[in-house]
Amino acid sequence: MKQQRHLGIVTATREVTQARALITDLHRLVDVLNVDIDFREQEAGVTDLARPEYPAVARTMRARRDNLLETISALRQRAGHSDVPI
Helix, strand or coil: CHHHHHHHHHHHHHHHHHHHHHHHHHHHHHHHHHHHHHHHHHHHCCCCCCCCCCCHHHHHHHHHHHHHHHHHHHHHHHHCCCCCCC
């Protein structure tokens, strides 16, 4: 019984550690996408999403970035640690 409890604690700790590592990796991807989005917008001279000249690739990267941010949020909630830094 005591061993099962210890194993549960170790497993929970491992899951939190893995979630934190994944969140860190996803946050790095968000940072890269932000730089790429800024570059594409500056290259096109358009930062307003409502304008038809807004670069399609930047729009796609924004959608990807937003999905990653949602994934980060879900991981934080699932781990039960909203204080996990992103």
